[in-house]
Amino acid sequence: MNTPRNLLSRPWIWGFVAALLVWAVIMAVSGQGGGQTVSLALSLAPYLVLVGLGQMLVVTAGPGNIDVSVGPVISLAGFVSVGTSSATGSVVLGILAGLAAGLVVAAVSSVAILGLSVPPIIATLASGLVASSATLVIADGFTALPDPGLRNLLNLRPLGVPLLAIVVAALTVLAVLLLRGTTYGRSLTAIGQNTRAAERAGLPVVRITALTYLASGALAGLAGSLLATYIAPTPDLGTRYLLDSIAVVVIGGTLISGGRAVPAGVWGGALFFILLDGLVNLVGWSTAAQNLLKGCLVLFVLFLAGGGSRRPGAAPVRPTRRPSTTAALPTPANTGGTTHG
Amino acid sequence: MDVDKLPAGPHAVPPGEGRSPSTAVPVIVATNVSKTYGRTHALAGTNLTVHAGEVLGLVGHNGAGKSTLMRVLAGLEGCDEGAVTVLGREVPAGTRPREQDFRGVRMAYQETSLCPDLTVAENIWLSSRRGLPRLRWRRAAAEAVRLRLDEIFPGHGISPRDRVEDLSIAQRQMAEIARASLASPLNLLILDEPTESLGPDAAQSLYAYVRTVTARGGSVLLISHRIREVLSVADRVAVMRDGSVVEDLPAHGLGEDDVLLLMGAETAVRGATGANPPAAPRNAPRADTPVVAELRGATGAGLNGVGLRIGKGEVVGLAGLAGQGQQQVLERLWRPVRRDTVVHGTRAYVPGDRQRSGVLPLWTVAENLTISAMRTIARHGIRRPVHETAVAGDWVRRLSIRGGADAAMADLSGGNQQKVIVARAFASAADMVLLDDPFRGVDIHTKTDLYGLIRAEAAQGRSVVWYSSENAEMAHCDRVYVFRAGKVVAELVGPEISEERIIAVSFAEGDQPPPAAALASVPTEPTSTRSVAAPAAAGNSAGEHRHD
Amino acid sequence: MTDALTSALPTRAGVRRSAPAAVSTIALAAMVVLCASLQPDVLTVPGFSLVLSVAVPLIFAAQAQMILMSIGDIDLGIGSFVGLVTVIAATELVSSPLLGTLILFALIAGYAVLGALIHLRRVPALIATLGASFVWLGLGLFVLPTPGGTTPEWLASFGAWQPTSFPAPLLPILAVALLVYLMSARSTLGVRIRALGSNPTALERAGLSPLSSRVAAYTAAGALGVLSGLLLSSQTGGGDVSSASSYTLITVAAVILGGGSFRGGSAVPWGVAIGGMALGLVSVTLSLLDVATNLQSAVQGGIVLAVLAGRALIGRVLR
Structure with a gap:
């Protein structure tokens, strides 16, 4: 079970391996202990993981399913959340408002995809355009400030591990349980493998797909609410998250053609991307080099891993049937120890 | 069978070239051919010879290795051991077959190998481009396919400019057969379950065309589950079982039950026929x-x-x-x-097209089997794995699904996959x-x-x-x-x-x-004795046994 | 009777297939009428040229997207790629025309290599082109970190060309549609490319290489992307790597509006021209209607959805 060979066949391992490599390079370059780097990465990664988990669910729903509205949703939710919490004085209401904003946008996408049979990429693009318009309208003369209490909470790092990272890790475990242990998760995975077969097997395809887009919208809304409190609400708060969320899902080992979700892998991919940003900043490279490096690495990982066979019958790695959740729990230090050991 | 009255082939692809210079050289010989996929021995030392000007029927159960043998004979795949000899030229094992060696061997696939978004003429260009001019290829391809379709399926109702996706299933099959037959020379035409989606009249005219091909010196390899059709059309019948040809007999005097017995259906024959x-x-x-x-x-x-x-x-x-x-x-x-x-x-559905609407390819047998039952087994949306495992194990035993509950669905043979999909429906509470x-x-x-x-x-x-x-x-x-x-x-x-x-x-x-495929120019009564293919055309009819 | 039946069938299917482009044409006409009623100058040659010019580079990029969608791929890097070309056009192509031209050809070759790798490594094009978009963006920022530069004389004068007899932008729009039509719908290369999107197994069984089909499609897409970038820089007069970032998704919308599909297999060059013009006209209409800039993207999104909804309804009626 824990032999290196077994571990290497796990699809989620590669993101962590890449993250570890970058971490090692950072330590070598900066000449310092890596604890602080990890702590910083862990405080930034959870936002990307939240969005990535939503994107992962959508991608799992099968070929063509993608949510390109996550970027605009994050920006919109940031304003809505900060605005609401400062207007009502309630942080909880603020977060709920941000979440609701994400749900509304996702509902528009879902209706377009399922009711009007608009391809997902176009439907989420269109609803994203509507969301970004709403963002710009709200941003006009926006003066509210993020709640300092929540900001402090987000900055809290007991034992160097950010509180949010722990919460999101717990959410990731929940996602694993959701996918394996609930009828929703199983139905989603079945739909992603073969939508027609899932429909003939009596699964409620429309309801499951709609729920999936709503989940992605809600997670993006949540990420936006927290991110706007952590940094500040800006109209381009979510811009980078569109491409990053997709990249993180792929690096994490989720099948891009659907039918297999790897929640733990999202963490590996997110840490990899965040650490990479840190490395490039440390070395003092320009944004040009940063993009170039990111692009080359994504392509490298992608072409190295390959997509396996295009035939549906021959998946490169079979999903583990009843894996222990402890092995799937993503704590980078833990994984690192196992791979090196 | 009046061959001479059939229209001549199109000028762009003259069919007459196919006449074999010497009948002594067989069209294709498979010698001790073996082929292994993973742990499955699809072919285990098979021998098969197709002579010029004959119709060879190939029968066997699912998983007997027919499709693999055809793929090897058509040059789509190389074999692991043994050799395939095409018109005297040997293609050794272990090598990727070269296209030019198999140029005269053409295959009409059951699931068709046409591009649905392309027109019929464009599809013809794809597969028969060698016989077509570089300029004005579109017109030449259209002309060639129109003539060939008129020859095989009079009154087919297909225009070369139709997109394949707009054709009926029977018409697609006709276009596929015409596509395969358009080659110069046409040494061997492999027909894989050609009549599965054709109406009786179209089947009848197809078998008439098969005789034309052999009269012109070409050979036909016919694969079909409809044993009665095979017996009425073929000169020889080869029976496959467990990856090799176990019998190779003249079709004359052979009965359907004899063939079923040879296929290994000792006990099942009576009930199933x-x-x-x-x-x-x-x-x-x-x-x-x-x-x-x-x-x-x-x-x-x-x-x-x-x-x-x-x-x-x-x-x-x-x-x-x-x-x-x-x-x-x-x-x-x-x-x-x-x-x-x-x-x-409540209802459950068992689809016929298992690859498209049945199989969940990334999952195991158990997971495939219980997906419908899961929702009734679960409590408040939470699965109960123990109960699911029990249900899966029960059905795997009951239908003796090979490989067991933990086998990967994609690794199963078609018949076992079908069992799982049937079990899926019956395991539900529908x-x-x-x-x-x-x-x-x-x-x-x-x-x-x-x-x-x-x-x-x-x-x-x-x-x-x-x-x-x-x-x-x-x-x-x-x-x-x-x-x-x-x-x-x-x-x-x-x-x-x-x-x-x-x-x-x-x-x-x-x-x-009745079906769109069947058209007025051929008499429709299944009792017609005018053609050799008449009993075959009736398809499943218990009408005439040719040996009684 | 049979003849009547068979000749009626494909017509109906044909109508269903051209319905999306027809809906886009109606939308286009409606917008032209609306613009003309708000601003009669739109109907003059210079006015119409102005309105259409926005759409020209977009349509070139959309044709590139259409070719890739006809093999079942999607290019999420086309926006950055076009931006990168404008940067090259505004810098290297001025300082050293030969080197600049070589770089542009190298970019096309880059697309070909990308296509080959996508095929050989069997990775989804969606993700690979997404990764490539970072590369294009990074390269563009390397060459020109901030928007600027000047386009070569000849390119700028082409952008400024204003014949009085007909709207100048129509010429490149029709020319590229015709070119892509001849390539994708009339040539055997087009058959091979569409066959890859329609049924790759059939292509392989016919003894043709799917790899070469895919590489050909990517090469064509790269070439059209370069042309799109040159045209864009001829209009803006400079280079900016992010000037075309919206193209990535708008080109997909243009293909869909023109009757293309994500499934692959069909080529709709004329539909793309119409879809691209319609999308280009949306922003003009909105500014003529005095819609606040903040709301423009929402309206754009709404229009795309509305057109697709109309198309879905028509498709259902015709089924």
Whole structure:
């Protein structure tokens, strides 16, 4: 079970391996202990993981399913959340408002995809355009400030591990349980493998797909609410998250053609991307080099891993049937120890 | 068989070139060919020879290795051991077959190898571009395919400018056969289940064309589950079993039962051929059976005033020629959105096209099997794995699915995959199970298992609605509705059900040929003795045995 | 009777297929009428040229997207790629025309290599082109970190060309549509490319290489992307790597509006021209209608959805 060979066949391992490599390079370059780097990465990664988990669910729903509205949703939710919490004085209401904003946008996408049979990429693009318009309208003369209490909470790092990272890790475990242990998760995975077969097997395809887009919208809304409190609400708060969320899902080992979700892998991919940003900043490279490096690495990982066979019958790695959740729990230090050991 | 009266081939691709210079050299010889996929030995030292100017029939169960052998003979795959010799040139094992060696070998695939978004002419260019000019290729391809279609399937109704996706299934099959036959030279034409989606008339004219090909010196390799057709058309019959050719006999004097025995169907023959009444007992339909589902004058979407009734614990068959509205009835019962359909209780569906609408390829057998049952087993949306495992294990044993519950679905043979998909439906709590011709191309042993299952489940109060293109299967039903042009033309109950009867009522209105494929220029009476292919054309008919 | 039936069938299917482009044409006409009623100058040659010019580079990029969608791929890097080309056009192509031209050809070759790798490594194009978009963006920022530069004389004068007899932008729009039509619908290369999107197994069984089909499609897409970038820089007069970032998704919308599909297999060059013009006209209409800039993207999104909804409805009626 824990032999290196077994571990290497796990699809989620590669993101962590890449993250570890970058971490090692950072330590070598900066000449310092890596604890602080990890702590910083862990405080930034959870936002990307939240969005990535939503994107992962959508991608799992099968070929063509993608949510390109996550970027605009994050920006919109940031304003809505900060605005609401400062207007009502309630942080909880603020977060709920941000979440609701994400749900509304996702509902528009879902209706377009399922009711009007608009391809997902176009439907989420269109609803994203509507969301970004709403963002710009709200941003006009926006003066509210993020709640300092929540900001402090987000900055809290007991034992160097950010509180949010722990919460999101717990959410990731929940996602694993959701996918394996609930009828929703199983139905989603079945739909992603073969939508027609899932429909003939009596699964409620429309309801499951709609729920999936709503989940992605809600997670993006949540990420936006927290991110706007952590940094500040800006109209381009979510811009980078569109491409990053997709990249993180792929690096994490989720099948891009659907039918297999790897929640733990999202963490590996997110840490990899965040650490990479840190490395490039440390070395003092320009944004040009940063993009170039990111692009080359994504392509490298992608072409190295390959997509396996295009035939549906021959998946490169079979999903583990009843894996222990402890092995799937993503704590980078833990994984690192196992791979090196 | 009047070959001379058939129109000559198109000028762009002269067929006459195919005449073999020397009959001594066989067209293709497979010597000790072996092929292994993973742990499966698809071919184990097979020998096969096709001589010039003959029709060789190839029969065997699913998984006997027919498709692999064909792929090797067509040069799509190399073999691991042994050699394939095409017109005297040997293609050794272990090498990727070169295209030029197999140029005269053409194959018409069952699932067709046409591009749906391209026009018929463009598809012809793709596969027969060597015989076409570089300029004005479009016109030349259109002309060639039009002439060939006219030759094989008079009155086909296909225009070379039609997109393949706009054609009916029968027309696609015709275009596929025409595509395969357009080659110069045409040394060997491999036909893989060519009549599966063709109407009887089209099948008849196809077999007439097969004779034309051999008269011109080409050879034909015919693969079909319809053994009666094979026997009436082929000169020789090769029987495959477990990855090798076990018998190679002249077709003359061979009976269907003999072939079935050679295929390894010792015990199953009697029940499966439908020559005798099925072993399963029939429920006498009672008037007081509660009605589970009902169609009242269902019209629209391919139906024209269909009325039928499904009782509890009844096995109801939907019979008739393919595409007469049976699948639309299943669709209505599966999704009763219109007011003319009343369905009480839950339903499960067994699709016929397992790859497209059945298999969940990334999962194991157990996962595939329990996906429908999962929702009733679960409590508040949370799965109960222990219960699921028990259900899966139970069904794997009951249908003796090879590989067990933990095998990967994608690794299973077609027959076993079909078992899993049937088990999926019956493992659910559904009150009514809809079968959409699920046993096409499934071997006889599997079929016999599944027929037994259907009867057993019906005895426990489950209703089964069963559409089948094999009329013999209808013998396992309590009641059969025979369809024609979207209408129920007959309701047969209990002892009235027989292949002969179904065929008779399927053609009852007789003047016009029913499927779009069948067209007026060929006489439609199945009793016609004008052509060699006549018994074959009747397809499943129990009509004439050629050796009696 | 049979003849009547068979000749009626494809017509109906044909109508269904051209319905999306027809809906887009109606939308286009409606917008032209609306613009003309708000601003009669739109109907003059210079006015119409002005309105259409926005759409020219977009349509070139959309044709590139269409070719990739016809093999079942989607290019999420086309926006950055076009931006990168404008940067090259505004810098290297001025300072050293030969080197600049070589770089542009190298970019096309880059697309070909990308296509080959996507095929050989069997990775989804969606993700690979997404990764490539970072590369294009990074390269563009390397060459020109901030928007600027000047386009070569000849390019700028082409952008400024204003014949009085007909709207100048129509010429490149029709020319590229015709070119792509001849390539994708009339040539055997087009058959091979569409066959890859329609049924790759059939292509392989016919003894043709799917790899070369894919590489050909990517090469064509790269070339059209370069042309799109040159045209864009001829209009803006400079280079900016992010000037075309919206193209990535708008080009997909243009293909869909023109009747293309994500499934692959069909080529709709004329539909793309119409879809691209319609999308280009949306922003003009909105500014003429005095819609606040903030709301423009929402309206754009709404229009795309509305057109697709109309198309879905028509498709259902015709089924």
